[in-house]
Amino acid sequence: MTQDLILSVRNLHVGFNTAKGAIEAVRGVSFDLGRERLGIVGESGSGKSQTGRAILGLTAANGHIRADRLQFHDTDLRNLSPRDWRKVRGARISMIMQDPKYSLNPVMTVGDQIIEAYREHFKVNNREAKRRAIEMLESVKIRDPELVFKSYPHEVSGGMGQRVMIAMMLIPEPELIIADEPTSALDVTVQLQVMAILDDLVRERGMALIFISHDLHLVSSFCDRVLVMYQGRVVEEIAASNLDQAQHPYTRGLLNCLPKMDGNHADLPVLARDAAWETQDLT
Amino acid sequence: MFSVLRSNRDGRKRARLFSGTGGSFIRLVFSLIITLFGLLLVTFLIGRVLPIDPVLAAVGDRAPQAVYDRVREEMGLNLPLWQQFYIYVSNILQGDFGRSVLTSRPVLDDIKRVFPATLELATVATIIGVALGIPMGVFAAVHKGKWPDHLVRIFGLVGYSMPIFWLGLMGLMIFYMKLGWVAGPGRLDAFYVDFIEPTTGLMLIDTLIEGDMDLFWNAVSHIILPASILAYFSLAYIARMTRSFMLEQLGQEYILTARVKGISETRIIWRHALGNVMVPLVTVIALSYANLLEGSVLTEIIFSWPGLGQYITNSLLKADMNAVLGGTIVVGAVFIGVNLLSDVLYRLLDPRARR
Numbered sequence: 001m002t003q004d005l006i007l008s009v010r011n012l013h014v015g016f017n018t019a020k021g022a023i024e025a026v027r028g029v030s031f032d033l034g035r036e037r038l039g040i041v042g043e044s045g046s047g048k049s050q051t052g053r054a055i056l057g058l059t060a061a062n063g064h065i066r067a068d069r070l071q072f073h074d075t076d077l078r079n080l081s082p083r084d085w086r087k088v089r090g091a092r093i094s095m096i097m098q099d100p101k102y103s104l105n106p107v108m109t110v111g112d113q114i115i116e117a118y119r120e121h122f123k124v125n126n127r128e129a130k131r132r133a134i135e136m137l138e139s140v141k142i143r144d145p146e147l148v149f150k151s152y153p154h155e156v157s158g159g160m161g162q163r164v165m166i167a168m169m170l171i172p173e174p175e176l177i178i179a180d181e182p183t184s185a186l187d188v189t190v191q192l193q194v195m196a197i198l199d200d201l202v203r204e205r206g207m208a209l210i211f212i213s214h215d216l217h218l219v220s221s222f223c224d225r226v227l228v229m230y231q232g233r234v235v236e237e238i239a240a241s242n243l244d245q246a247q248h249p250y251t252r253g254l255l256n257c258l259p260k261m262d263g264n265h266a267d268l269p270v271l272a273r274d275a276a277w278e279t280q281d282l283t
Numbered sequence: 284m285f286s287v288l289r290s291n292r293d294g295r296k297r298a299r300l301f302s303g304t305g306g307s308f309i310r311l312v313f314s315l316i317i318t319l320f321g322l323l324l325v326t327f328l329i330g331r332v333l334p335i336d337p338v339l340a341a342v343g344d345r346a347p348q349a350v351y352d353r354v355r356e357e358m359g360l361n362l363p364l365w366q367q368f369y370i371y372v373s374n375i376l377q378g379d380f381g382r383s384v385l386t387s388r389p390v391l392d393d394i395k396r397v398f399p400a401t402l403e404l405a406t407v408a409t410i411i412g413v414a415l416g417i418p419m420g421v422f423a424a425v426h427k428g429k430w431p432d433h434l435v436r437i438f439g440l441v442g443y444s445m446p447i448f449w450l451g452l453m454g455l456m457i458f459y460m461k462l463g464w465v466a467g468p469g470r471l472d473a474f475y476v477d478f479i480e481p482t483t484g485l486m487l488i489d490t491l492i493e494g495d496m497d498l499f500w501n502a503v504s505h506i507i508l509p510a511s512i513l514a515y516f517s518l519a520y521i522a523r524m525t526r527s528f529m530l531e532q533l534g535q536e537y538i539l540t541a542r543v544k545g546i547s548e549t550r551i552i553w554r555h556a557l558g559n560v561m562v563p564l565v566t567v568i569a570l571s572y573a574n575l576l577e578g579s580v581l582t583e584i585i586f587s588w589p590g591l592g593q594y595i596t597n598s599l600l601k602a603d604m605n606a607v608l609g610g611t612i613v614v615g616a617v618f619i620g621v622n623l624l625s626d627v628l629y630r631l632l633d634p635r636a637r638r
Binding site: 056082085087089095099103107108120121155 | 546
């Protein structure tokens with residue numbers, strides 16, 4: 001599974017200086033990633049999104065990151081110059097954002113935004129870039145790619161917008177995709193459809209995927225391995241297929257919160273919390 | 284082309300009068316007519332409400348009662364109000380704004396003479412204000428809280444709080460008298476004035492039409508100082524608005540998307556963020572342009588600029604009603620025109636506003 005190591009994170013910390021004082025969003029996260037699909041789950045504020053952003057060096061200006069190791073192949077991500085970051089972002093590591101309503105530029109056509117992502121990393125002319133973009137739109141199963149190519153983001157639906165997003169982020173063929181709650185803003189009916197498209201493309205091209213979500217079902221059906229985060233720490237790491245045998249009380253709690261078909265719907269259990277989880281380490 | 288059933292994106296049908304591109308043009312013309320009608324009504328009522336007796340202004344206060352009555356009848360002031368309004372509107376539609384008591388020429392001719400001067404000054408000032416104000420605002424936003432931001436803020440604050448007559452006089456003293464970089468008051472050197480045929484009334488264009496580069500550069504050196512001083516105000520305003528719009532846009536998700544794609548910071552700022560900033564900014568620029576088109580009295584007086592502001596002010600002081608009302612109509616029409624222009628630009632810049 002990890003014979004072909006892509007990303008190695010050791011003791012990652014992400015902190016923010018806010019008006020109310022310093023906040024530690026991520027407190028010592030460590031994991032290794034090969035060519036696999038890794039899920040990160042946790043409740044809001046558990047630090048899962050900040051972990052993803054730190055890997056791309058996109059922590060907000062008032063934040064700072066610290067890690068013993070943040071290695072992507074042979075590149076040390078801890079102190080890259082802005083110029084070197086631009087060679088990594090998009091081309092080698094990319095991210096799919098949450099809501100296409102806000103994450104696509106409203107005054108640029110879909111086509112221009114896709115072409116821009118491609119031409120930033122490949123020296124091709126506009127015509128070739130357009131051909132590739134249309135091809136990419138086809139591969140995310142958009143029926144009329146020429147029409148969507150010319151559309152503005154407000155003219156496409158949420159599910160289609162997210163497919164455009166996938167096409168845009170995958171077109172330079174990065175090795176690692178971070179999907180930060182890619183389906184949370186979508187209707188339940190299109191969620192699976194979009195996830196299946198992403199999953200197919202990632203498999204086809206042999207990319208690694210970090211799938212950040214709070215949806216345990218989705219994560220367990222699309223990932224190989226799951227990290228469970230709580231208060232900025234990884235409390236449990238488990239193979240997705242064994243999720244129902246999770247040991248940690250927090251993971252068990254999360255699982256118990258899922259409504260069951262034959263369960264007692266009257267009393268959904270409340271998550272129990274233990275201050276000890278915030279200090280203990282997984283390893 | 285009349286009422287068309289149109290289905291919205293959510294599937295609901297709705298009836299719309301005059302749909303399609305041609306229809307939107309008709310709707311535009313329609314709203315223009317209504318606005319202009321309102322403008323005429325307001326100026327007409329102002330003319331009737333003001334405590335200035337137009338008859339007295341024409342015949343003087345020593346005229347006998349019989350003369351006064353005859354003139355009053357000639358002016359149509361005995362007619363009912365609605366009939367007076369009808370005559371007023373039909374006169375104006377024929378380009379008859381009445382005669383100015385002050386210059387004893389038709390008001391329209393006067394306005395044709397003074398408005399181009401104001402138009403030229405305001406346009407050059409707005410171009411300077413936009414060309415400097417937008418980059419300054421962007422610069423300040425990108426370096427928020429650091430020294431470039433403070434520098435732009437102080438520069439803007441100074442521009443905003445200095446009285447314009449003082450700035451104008453200081454400008455003349457330094458750049459005209461001491462340094463001799465620019466020409467003094469007026470639109471051209473006195474020596475040249477008779478050489479130029481007022482084809483458009485815009486000196487910069489008229490001199491180019493005549494192909495006389497000496498005259499052109501003379502006109503440039505005359506307009507550059509008053510235009511820069513007017514521009515200072517709109518610049519300060521445009522820079523401030525650009526900064527705050529820019530900060531808002533830089534916090535949006537699509538900026539993060541662009542960063543994820545590996546786009547350069549320069550392109551993110553000037554293409555992605557500014558593309559969105561221009562949408563609200565175009566309205567700001569249009570309003571400040573319209574304000575300058577009213578004519579700025581102080582600047583015009585200091586620089587002996589024969590513009591609309593001076594003309595209206597002088598007429599007002601001499602109770603020259605026809606000239607004041609004519610000027611007011613022109614200012615109103617200019618506002619309508621500039622608003623229309625900003626509407627068109629808005630649609631061009633924001634695909635969401637096109638329908």
